[in-house]
Structure formats: structure tokens, C-alpha cells
Amino acid sequence: MLTLQLATHANVPTYVQIVQQVRQALLAGVLRPGDRLPTVKDVVAELAINPNTVLKAYRELEREGLVEARQGVGTFALRRPDGPPPATQLALGRSLARWVVKARAAGFDDAGIESLVRSTLLSATDEAIA
Amino acid sequence: MTWLLWRQHRLQAAVSWGLMAAFAVLLWITGVHMADLYRSCRASAACSGGTLFESYKPLENLVTLTIAAPLVLGMLWAAPLIAREFETGTHTLAWTQSVSRRHWLTAKLVVLIGGTLLWSGALAALVTWWSGTLNTMNGNRFDGARFDTQGVLPVAYSLFAVSLAVAAGAVLRRMLPALGVTIFGFVAVRLLVDSYVRPLFQHPLTILSRLDQDPASANGSWVISRTLTLNGHTVTGPIKVADQCAATGTRSQMDTCMSDAGYRLATKYQPGNRYWPFQFIESGIFVGLAALLIAVCVIVVRRRDA
């Protein structure tokens, strides 16, 4: 069963966080096509957020063609989003974990790691454009 | 609403009616016994009324204590009914459970008044019946505490007490101040009516009698005052015994002497046949006050912001 989390002080709207987490779960294979997503009520009971937020997220996912809402039954995963196959995802995840261990040993704290990742992403984007 | 009222007040109801039942048993047993005693005493020649019910003195005092029952009823039943609900905020509970304020208040008042009538009526009936023997013997049901605890008057007092308590609760919205107002108000009004208003219901009669005779007031009357008069004027200050009577020996001889000299005992009284009219007039006053207070309670609860 998929459990969702909420990062409260990220400058990312709640519904976007939910969309991202569902997409990530589909990519990683935690959520497979045909699986039922947690009901709106369950998500709200877990996270104490507004039901409309969850509805908004599910509608967005439906718009992207990743899920399908079936009246009276629930919302079901449809397909895997475009992205690296689970095996690649797993391998990348593992090498990232190794890097994190190295970074921590070198003295980086979580905030430092996050900002390094962010700046790397930005410069990578710039390079891609350039 | 019935369920709610029962659930809220079931303990109070059980205790009050339990006490009533116990009291009833006590009065029933002793009452029957006293009636028998009196009957057999009257049948025989040698009967001294004074010592016949000597052993029943404590019980007599207990029965006299029921004069406080109306006030106690008001405090125990009525004050929590309205005042405590407002104080703790629970008056909004029934309201937010789909019971309109009108319905809530009506149900409470109907049960309160009905219960008061039943309970105080039962108590008054018991005490009146039980006192029958003593009344016949002493002929004094019109005086003092006996008048207040027998007949229909206790019921009127009880209605007044509970109405005062609910009105105080509605206006003050706090238990302790409401109780204070109830006690103070009840005692004050009772004393006022007792001392100043009751004697005025009907103009009292006055009768003159010689000092050496039994005071001539019919059995069962309410003696308001007895004063010494000389030739029609009330004697105030120290009684100057006429010179010729100073030398007499016994008290009764002195009485005869003074009566011959013109002294009379003036008894101001209400005759016994005015007992029931007086009961009804005073009951009417208190029931009228009760109705007024209930109206105040209803108006205040309905119109004020919760």
C-alpha cells in the first residue's frame, strides 16, 4: 500500500507533492498498473490535508493519463510514466546511496547535500541549454 | 428530551423519592399509632393531653423541619436545571443536537413544575394527615409552623422556590449566585408575607376576657396577640398592680382582683373558620409570584444571546 508524505516547508504546493510521489511510486514499481491508489479519505486521515487538494492531485494524474478514476470504486493506476526502467532506477538509487554515505563521511549535513544537488541540477540544466 | 432529562436527573429523582418513601413509611406507622393512642385516651376518663405524645417530640420536630423543604427543593432540583447548564456551557449541547431553545426550556419547566407539584403535594398530604391527631388535641393548626407545613401552602411555597431558582439561574447564569439569590429571596419573601401580609388578609377579631378565665378564643384559631387592657386602653409599660390587689396571695386570686378592677385580656385573633380562606389567599400570592418568575425565566432564556 502506498504511503504518502508531505514536506511542509518546501515551496512546492501540496498537490504537486502528491502528484510527484505517485509518479515516483509508479516509476519505481511500488505502484503497478491496476493497483488502487489510497482513497481521498485515507490520504486525508493520514496527512490532515484538505480533500480537495487530494482530488486536485488525482485529477492532474488522470489528465496525464497515469491513473483512472472509477466512479464509486476508487482511483486506479493505469500505466507507468515515461522514465528509466525499474532496474535502472534501482541501480541509480543504489549508487546515489553510496555517494550520500561518502558525502556524509566528508562532513556534509543534509542541508548541504540538498543545496549541492539543487545547484548541480541548475548548472546541468544551463549546460544542457548552452 | 425525556431521555435527556431522565439521564441528567435520575440520581436526584431517585434520592428525593426514596427519602419521600422512607418518610412516608415513618409517618404512616407513627400516625396510625398516635391516632389509636388518642382514641383510647379519649375513651378512658383519665387522659392528660400534655404527656400523651411525649416520646413523639423528636418526630414532631422533624415534621416541623419540613418547613424548609420548599427551599431545599428549589436549591437541589431547580438550580442545577438552568444555572449549571449555562455555567458549564452545556446549554449549547442540546441546542446543537437539533433541540430548539423553546422545546428545551419547555420540557425542563414542565418536568420541574410537575415534579414539584407531585413531591411537595405528597409531602404536604403526609404531614397534614399525620398532624391530624395533634391538631385535634391542641387545636392549633392555624399557628406558626403548623400553618406553613400543612394544607396546600407547602405546595405553593415549593412552586415559588423552584420558580425563583430557575429565574435566578436564567438571569445570573451561575450556580452559586443563583443559589444565593434563591435562599435570600425565598427567606425574605416568606418572612415579609408571614409578618406583615398574612395578618392583613382579613381584619382580625378582638375579644376581651377576664384574667381569671380561660382566654376565650375558639379552638383552632390563630392568636395574633394578647395584651392587657384597662377600661379599653392597652396597658403599656410596667403593670401597676392596684393597691388593693397587691396583698392577695395566689396568682388566681390576683387575677380575680385585677379583673374586678377593670383589667381585661384583649385577644386579637383570626377565628378558626378562616383557616382555609387564609391558606388559599396566601397560596394564591405565592403561586402568582411563581408564575411571574417562570415568565421572567422564559423571556430571558428566549431573548438573550446564548
Place this chain on the structure above:
Amino acid sequence: MTPAAVTTEQLGKRYGQRTGRTKWALRDCTLEVPEGRICGLVGANGAGKTTLLKLLVGLARPTTGSVQVLGRAPGDDPAFLRDVGYLAQEVPLYRRWTAADHLAMGAHLNPVWDAAPTRQRLLDLDIPLDQRVGTMSGGQRAQVALALALGKRPRVLLLDEPVAALDPLARREFLATLGAAVAEAEGSLTVVLSSHLVSDLERICDHLVVLAESRTLLADDLDDVVASHRLLTAPRRDPGPIERQHTVLRTEQTPRQTSLWVRLDGPLHDPTWHSDPLSLEDIVLAYLGQRSRTTAELSTVIGGVR
């Protein structure tokens, strides 16, 4: 557009007319809460939150203006009371009763009552049904009160600072239960809850009303609020052009920099201003900090009329 569950028009409430020291607890309040929303009511203590909620449920009557809940004025009739639930700040419950007693009361007083789901809701939260409410923790009491309010399946639920006195875990659980109930109702339940903790409101609410000094400063859709309020910074300059086009809530000038907390009333034309988003807390604080300014100048924006 979804119909409005709650509408007020220039609603005002004044107290103290009889004592002569009048005080406006609420003034010129105009707002609209669409159906199915969870509306947060935020403001300092004494700002009028409790008064507004009381006016909405009918526990107080307006001095000026009008209020409509579900299309009718709040009143003392069962039809209205059936659809509206209310939880007062002190969470009034009968302390000596158990949770089961309270649920039984709900079943007896309300025409509609979801007995089994309400019991289940409390059992799921590990709240013992046969324990006296007075011995429960604050969080458990709040949950019992919430269950009592939800059990009658209201269409509008009004909560006055329900989580103010609760620890963080109890607070989270309460809001989760509330949100789940709204989710289950699928749009037929509208909630208005007041709080002075903006972080709670941010999670659970999708509509916001800000009250300060008894006036509404803001009444709008939460997403729109967050989207339209920005922090503008630039090297020190005259804020005039911005002030003319948009609503400036707060100005900070240092020798090097000018910072403006604004509500954008249109597109920002000047690219030299750096624009950052504002957290909901900062937005609310900016509104509440406007005490020196005439609050009338910062009149309301009504959600939906855009």
C-alpha cells in the same frame, strides 16, 4: 459556481447596550463561503471570531446586517438546527457522562443519527466508550465532541478554536478526523473553523477569512491568496508606483533595500522588483500587523467575485 453555504452582508454585533458601554464585537463583515469548503477563520483574540461563529449558528442575533446559512437565516427551528453543527471553544460536555452516554443523547435528540459509523470513529481512535468524559485527555474530549457534532450528518459545521488547547499530536488527529469526514461527505459538508495557528489552517483549509479588530480583512480562496500575495524587494526606492497599482500591506525600508508585502491587484509590470512567494503565515501576519492603519482602508475581497 458552487452555491454558498454561508453568506454574510455587512454583519455586525454590538454588546453592552444595556450597561451603556457599547462595544462592537464584529463590524461590516461581508463574506461568502462556498459549499464543500473548509474555511479557516483567523485573527487575534478579541477579533470577533467567536462572535461571528455564534451569529452563524444562531446563538446570538445580529445588530446590523444579515447572515444566511444554507439559504436561510439562523433561527430557533429544528429544520435549521438539524443541518448545522457547532462546537464551542470550551468543548462543553457532561463531565460525569461517558462517551457512550453522549452518543446515546445524540441518537435520542437528533432526527438523523449515524449510530454505527460514529461509534466506529471513536473506536478507531482508541477512545474508550465507557470512560467518563471528565477523566479523558483534552484531545479525546475534543474527538468525542467532534463525533457528537458529526453524528447527525450536518451540512455546515462551525468549530470555535477546536484545537487551541491540544498538544500537537491531538491537534493533528483532530484535523485528520475532520478532513476525513469532509472527504466522506463528498462536497455536502462545509466547515468553518477558527484558529490562531496558521500552520494548521494551511494544511486543512481551502478558504480563508482574516479578522482583525472585528473587521474582515480578507475572505478568499486559499490557493488564490497564496498566489496573489508576494514579497517584493528591490534596492531602496520609492514604493509609490506599486502602492498606486496594488495593495501594500507592509513596508520595510533599510538604507540599502526596500521590501514590500503586497497583494497583487493585477500583473506586476516592473521587472526590476524581485518577487518572492509568501508563506500563509507571513501573509496573515502582514494583515494582522496593519493595526495602525485604518482597518476600513483594507476592506474585504470577496472570494468568487473576481
